[in-house]
């Protein structure tokens with residue numbers, strides 16, 4: 284037995300996901316595969332991304348590719364963007380530049396949690412929270428979302444909190460359901476966490492996982508819990524809005540409402556903790572590109588058209604779906620109630636969905652809207668045929 288206990292736990296908690304990843308890894312090379320599995324690109328990279336990288340690749344000084352930490356122009360751009368988007372007074376020093384949301388989440392765990400602390404995570408939720416918590420020697424505790432609407436269930440969060448709770452993770456727009464939560468949800472959660480923090484004699488943090496923040500539909504607004512609860516850290520990734528998750532870039536941001544002394548202490552710890560978790564900074568090229576990348580985005584109206592096409596055809600065929608407010612995912616109930624069997628049956632016909640088992644929801648499936656419209660049109664006859672017909 285070579286694996287440490289935490290490595291073994293991390294491995295066991297994500298082996299369904301890694302097995303699925305390996306099983307589906309050939310899809311990109313199969314021209315007949317109609318692939319709706321992971322949120323990966325299916326078209327050539329955005330010209331704005333390629334231009335930004337190209338214009339920064341040529342060294343301008345001998346230090347161009349020296350070690351890079353939190354580079355001030357990147358921090359300044361992010362702070363200005365956040366001030367604009369969230370209406371809060373972010374400063375560059377509130378921002379730690381990271382390798383995507385993954386890196387920011389690891390940093391958040393290292394900043395405020397001690398070994399053995401509990402972290403509340405939403406279910407269904409992103410499948411990497413649990414292995415990341417195990418690898419950090421922390422304990423995941425699930426708080427189910429409302430099973431019908433997938434709203435945050437404040438009573439379920441309350442039941443999940445114990446004297447060992449250190450962080451509550453929230454995710455809006457949510458993977459896999461696409462739900463966006465309103466300010467009232469955050470106000471209720473803030474009141475709850477204030478009460479429990481006082482009762483247990485230590486502060487419970489919110490980690491607001493916001494990689495899909497800029498991918499929203501129907502003109503819907505966005506509220507971050509950072510405006511309702513000062514002890515909030517935001518993690519973000521450019522990998523979603525640029526649809527380039529292999530070019531790692533993101534950040535962790537502290538709520539500007541945090542009391543001054545705590546804000547200073549955390550800011551001052553960024554650099555040493557990023558070093559300690561394994562040089563957790565983005566590569567030089569990505570940091571130089573932040574100012575140019577701030578305004579680059581995938582075509583969100585096109586994503587919305589893909590959502591609308593799938594939702595209207597699939598609902599007419601009898602599917603029960605959660606119409607997403609954001610993200611690039613569509614979440615639904617498998618006809619017959621067995622998500623894995625349903626996805627296997629579709630796979631046999633060349634249409635590949637992600638089974639809900641990846642999110643511990645065996646009755647569901649997830650579709651990625653990053654598939655092209657052409658893929659959608661080719662897949663729809665198979666998808667609608669597999670749905671249950673609505674009553675006449």
Ligand code: PLP
Nearest residue numbers: 383384385409458492520522528
């Ligand atoms: N959080 C959620 C909810 C996600 O869906 C993902 C990626 O799928 C991440 C974090 C990690 O994002 P990145 O790979 O861009 O770091």
